[in-house]
Amino acid sequence: MNIEALAKPQQATGDAKEEPLGKHYKDRAVNMTSAQWVIQVTYLITVVDLSCMFMQMGIVPYLATNLGLDAVEFGYLQTVFGVLQLLGGPIFGRFADRFGTRAALILSYMAESLCFFLLSVSTSIPLLFLSRVPSIFMHGLPGAQMVITDLTTPAQRGDALGKLGLCFGAGVIIGSSLGGTLATTFGVYFPCYVAFSGCLVCALMVLIFIPAQTKPQVKGNTTQESVSKSSSVFNLTEIIHLMKLPGVMDVFLIKVFSGLPTxxxxxxxxxxxxxxxxxxxxxxxxxxxxxxILQMVIQGLVIGRLTSRCSERALLISSVIVMSGVGIGMALMTNVFHYCVIVAPMVFSFSTLGIITDSILTKSVPASDTGTMLGISSSVAPLTRTIGPTIGGFLYRRFGVSSFGYLQLVVNAPLLLYLLKKKIPQKEEKVQ
Structure with a gap:
């Protein structure tokens, strides 16, 4: 697949016209790279970004403790982060659709670098809370998903998105180990300086290697034109209208409810x-x-092969069935060995559900709105981080660990019946 056609700015609807961003670098990327090369570079950038993210995540609890935050106040800090990420996801997605994925990724990495800089100078509790504010635009992983979605065919998409699991696992391992080593050797603030520098490197790599527009230019096909009639990034009506497209709300709610117990x-x-x-x-x-490690293997190696052999509907139903079985196992779990056995199907079902629903959602909307859709989809994780501690704390204190298994079963069993009764997704691309 040649990226030259993909890199041309998409025609805007109505009177609004989009100016290509960074024409010089865009032309370089178009002339020197193919779509596959851009995807590989995106994987590399994502590993660096996630390493920086987990590098600082490991030291935030220690920094908060040093500044005098107790457990409740640290919970407030995490809630602020979750809410900002929740609100920022759809906005980030619309920004990518309006101004290009490269501009959105640069915005994300610059916001992340600002977050790490503020964290590095956080010598008081107000500064620590202030360092969370730029996180409203920190969406590097959804941004990588947008690039991959734009540069792959529908049949290739599940496999390509699944390989981001390898990037995630590598980021966890590199970032956590490196952050701990640097904090122990050079002090608790030093990982923030390294993460700050790493995010600036990511922004520079995006500027050089990622085309200004990765979306394909669609001509004469009204079904693929954007549903958005407004160029505003903050237009809530357009986001709601996108969710009302056939099949979108069903898949989104399945993604939210099925993955919530896990x-x-x-x-x-x-x-x-x-x-x-x-x-x-x-x-x-x-x-x-x-x-x-399980997540890396399953997302990077297993799910890609399954998507080439099985339909998305079959994989979606399978993930819900496995989640129901995991619920039974969690309800009967009594020791850590049981957990080690259960965690493999848990990771499989959780990862498959996330990748397949993202793939279906991007196919259910026009190509010009896939960024917004991925931004909305990325809000599921921060939603769980926001309400999860409250729900989890209540269930654990009141009913014990087995309650998480029963919740898993009670949620996914009805979802399985719903999936068997209703055709989801409504249409599927043939696997090539």
Whole structure:
């Protein structure tokens, strides 16, 4: 696939005209690279970005403790981060559709670098909270998904999106280990300086290697034209109108509800590992590494092969069935060995659900609105981070660990019946 056709700015609807961003670098990218090369560079940038993210995430609790925050106040800090990410997802997506994915990624990495800079000078609690504000535009992973969505055919999309799981796992391993080493050797603020520099490098790489417009130029096909009639990034009506397109709301709600019980459990895992499994900090770290490696293998190697052999509907139904089985296993779980057995199907179903629903959603909207759709979809994770601790804390204190399994079963069993009754997705691209 040649990126030259993809890199031309898409024709705007109505009277609005879009100016190509960074023409000089755009022309260089068009002449020197292919779509596959851009995707590979996007994977590399994503690894660097996620490494920077997890590098600072590991030191934020220690920094907060040093500044005098207690557990409740640290919860407020995390809630602020989650709410900002929740609100920023759809806005970021519309920005990418209006001004190009390259501009959106540069915005994300510059906001992330500002966040790390403010964190590096956070010598008081107000500054620490202020460092979370730029996170409203920090959406590097959804931005990478947008590039891949624009540069792949529908049949290739699930496999290409799944390989981002390898980037995520690499980012967790590199960022967590490097952040801890740097903080121990040079002080708690030093990882912030490294992450700040890394994000600036990511922004520079995007400017050089990513075309200004990655969306294909569509001519004479009204079904692929943008549903948006406004150029405003903050137009809520247009976002709601996109959700009303056939099949979009069904798949989005399946993504939200089916993955919520697993998300809530993972939010509470650090407490469960101490109180229920009676693990030391190092042992908990080993379990998290095990989880990360499983995610890398499943998303990077397994799901891609499945998408080339199975329909998206079959994979969606399979993930919900496996989640229901995981719920039964969690309800009966009594020790850490049981968890190690359960976590493999849990990661499979959770990862498959996320990748397949994203793939279906991007195929359900016009090509010019896939960024907005991915931005909306990316809001599911911060939504879980925002409400998860409240739900998880109540369930754990009132009913114990088994309640997470029952919640998994109660949510996914009706969803399975709904999927079997209704045709979702409404149409599928043939696997080539």
């Amino acid at each position: 998300g809530v459990f993972l939010m509470m895992f650090s407490i469960i590992s101490i109180d229920f499994f009676h693990l030391e900090a190092a042992q908990t770290g080993y379990l998290m590494s095990y989880f990360g």
